[in-house]
Amino acid sequence: MSRQEPLVWIVENVGSGPGSRETLVCAQLLGSDPRLARLDEDRLGPYSPGVFAKALGALIASGSRERKSRSTVVLLPHTYQVAEFAPRLALLLGAAYIPSISGVHRDGEGGLRFRRSILQARLEAEVRPRARTIVATVQSGAFSSDETPAPPRQVVEVCLPADMEPRPEREILGREAASAGGVDLAGAERIVTAGRGVGGADQVSVAADLAAALDAELGASRPVVDNGWLPREHQVGSSGHLVAPKLYVALGVSGSIQHLMGMSGSRVIVAVNTDPEAPIFSLAHYGIVGDLHDVAPALTGLLNERAGR
Amino acid sequence: MRIGVCIKQVPDTDAHPRIADSGDHIDDDDLSWVISSCDLCALEEALLLVEAVEEEEGGIDRPELVVFSLGPARVEEALRKALALGVDRAVHLEDAAFRGGDAMADGRALAAAVDREGCDLVLAGAQSDDLGQAATPAVIAGTLGRPYAWLVIAVELDAASRSVRAVRELEGGMNEVLRLELPAVLAVQAGINKPRFASLRGTLQARRKPLEKVDCAMLGVEPGQVGKAGARIETMAVRVPPTGGGGLRIAGDAAEAAAELLAHLEREALL
Numbered sequence A: 001m002s003r004q005e006p007l008v009w010i011v012e013n014v015g016s017g018p019g020s021r022e023t024l025v026c027a028q029l030l031g032s033d034p035r036l037a038r039l040d041e042d043r044l045g046p047y048s049p050g051v052f053a054k055a056l057g058a059l060i061a062s063g064s065r066e067r068k069s070r071s072t073v074v075l076l077p078h079t080y081q082v083a084e085f086a087p088r089l090a091l092l093l094g095a096a097y098i099p100s101i102s103g104v105h106r107d108g109e110g111g112l113r114f115r116r117s118i119l120q121a122r123l124e125a126e127v128r129p130r131a132r133t134i135v136a137t138v139q140s141g142a143f144s145s146d147e148t149p150a151p152p153r154q155v156v157e158v159c160l161p162a163d164m165e166p167r168p169e170r171e172i173l174g175r176e177a178a179s180a181g182g183v184d185l186a187g188a189e190r191i192v193t194a195g196r197g198v199g200g201a202d203q204v205s206v207a208a209d210l211a212a213a214l215d216a217e218l219g220a221s222r223p224v225v226d227n228g229w230l231p232r233e234h235q236v237g238s239s240g241h242l243v244a245p246k247l248y249v250a251l252g253v254s255g256s257i258q259h260l261m262g263m264s265g266s267r268v269i270v271a272v273n274t275d276p277e278a279p280i281f282s283l284a285h286y287g288i289v290g291d292l293h294d295v296a297p298a299l300t301g302l303l304n305e306r307a308g309r
Numbered sequence B: 001m002r003i004g005v006c007i008k009q010v011p012d013t014d015a016h017p018r019i020a021d022s023g024d025h026i027d028d029d030d031l032s033w034v035i036s037s038c039d040l041c042a043l044e045e046a047l048l049l050v051e052a053v054e055e056e057e058g059g060i061d062r063p064e065l066v067v068f069s070l071g072p073a074r075v076e077e078a079l080r081k082a083l084a085l086g087v088d089r090a091v092h093l094e095d096a097a098f099r100g101g102d103a104m105a106d107g108r109a110l111a112a113a114v115d116r117e118g119c120d121l122v123l124a125g126a127q128s129d130d131l132g133q134a135a136t137p138a139v140i141a142g143t144l145g146r147p148y149a150w151l152v153i154a155v156e157l158d159a160a161s162r163s164v165r166a167v168r169e170l171e172g173g174m175n176e177v178l179r180l181e182l183p184a185v186l187a188v189q190a191g192i193n194k195p196r197f198a199s200l201r202g203t204l205q206a207r208r209k210p211l212e213k214v215d216c217a218m219l220g221v222e223p224g225q226v227g228k229a230g231a232r233i234e235t236m237a238v239r240v241p242p243t244g245g246g247g248l249r250i251a252g253d254a255a256e257a258a259a260e261l262l263a264h265l266e267r268e269a270l271l
Ligand SMILES: Cc1cc2nc3c(=O)[nH]c(=O)nc-3n(C[C@H](O)[C@H](O)[C@H](O)COP(=O)(O)OP(=O)(O)OC[C@H]3O[C@@H](n4cnc5c(N)ncnc54)[C@H](O)[C@@H]3O)c2cc1C
Pocket: A120, A194, A195, A196, A197, A198, A220, A221, A222, A223, A224, A235, A236, A237, A238, A239, A240, A241, A251, A252, A253, A254, A255, A256, A257, A258, A259, A262, A272, A273, A274, A275, A278, A290, A291, A292, A293, B126, B127, B151
């Protein structure tokens, strides 16, 4: 790269899940020799967004002062914890905040352009930062590489700045398991999932009937659960069950990243959706563009005929 | 006690947005606008908190409920809807200088507005249905130096100790229970409640409830800090994502498509 490379930080949150490999792959698209900043509760005390943002912000700011002439890019994995404190980090640094990026490239003048989904993944936007410091979170699954990227040579443990009160802004009273359920989705061989496209509580039966005919478990997207059409234990996705059945049939599911995170490992994915541009189709092995209220009963009818029911 | 709720008006996501000829934004014409779904949950939660106090203490220390929204004239409709649901009054951040802001710029302006009203608790949606950046409430909290929690799925107000108990979603099927001292900012996740519909009576009453318009000068914010001037990001292009990479598209009417799909599944030994 002929232009001056930015100073790239990748941030690892010790004990808070995966993602550092993807941020590293992304970092290598931006420049060489990224630095790794490690956030560790053993050092920083219990997590709270203000404490983590301030401690990390102090480190990044001092790094940028060292290299006055360069821009700085901070990359974090888009986890719930990061999504909570990263906007605050950007605010402290006066940085451009670009959450859940799925791509990055340079424009004609060498400036950085980031890609991210908008409007529930119906469209994607290309975003240009207008600040010297950029805080970006990396969408899960967006960056992959066949080669294992070389680990960063510089690793810095994030510490509390001397002038900072270590008092967290909020008190953790405890942790609890979200409602457990009797639905065996994780172990299911076949799943039929009702998305918001089924249209209402009284219409979930089209999906349930097909599930019964296929001898499958019944799944649901989050809005179906949030609307009370099915209980929480049916939910598939990043905040529900993570499933990998042999057959996954998505009825009226658009294919948001949070839903895909829960089921993209399924062996064969079937999607039925009226919208030919629904993102779920790019993942589906078999796609039917059509009304689920026609297609699902047709499938159920044929299956029941075969079974002599 | 005063509770503020920040709402965003967004294009109805069921409608298919058209990309403008310039290629860098969505065509505003013939869009229908709605309150973003998590923000509706934030409004509902605030109404429930107020009702809980009313039941407990006979309405003596009933918190006042104020709704805030930043945007052009069309936003007034969203604010009227919030008033119809039971909110006491509305503040509309309307100024040419607010145009073209990002979450940093809008969050700063909203922070000034909730601060001006002295809100003890601010609720907002966890992320908007349009840009989904999940950043504006965090910027409000950060600007005002207030405790913050994102992805909140339960709230209890303890007026006596001036604190809230909030449950926050974690990954992997766990939740975290938190106590935050007021003033605080909470970003609520969809599913925390089922938003009510406005009654006819509410809609009629909403017309007479106060709706104040505020601009930069009234909020004491520098025009250079908000809107396009204060934004740290700029959208250069929007497009329909490539839907390639998918497998087989099965055509035909429902019966034909169903038969063909089953033949494929049979061949793959999935039935
Ligand atoms: C932190 C966080 C965690 C989340 N966790 C999850 C999660 O675990 N699981 C999850 O699913 N979501 C989750 N979400 C929500 C996610 O972002 C999406 O909003 C959600 O997945 C959309 O669900 P959907 O596809 O059913 O609905 P929509 O996106 O509304 O899609 C409905 C689809 O149905 C189609 N349709 C409509 N009518 C018909 C018809 N008659 N026939 C056929 N098709 C039709 C439409 O074309 C559309 O594509 C989470 C969000 C956040 C912010």
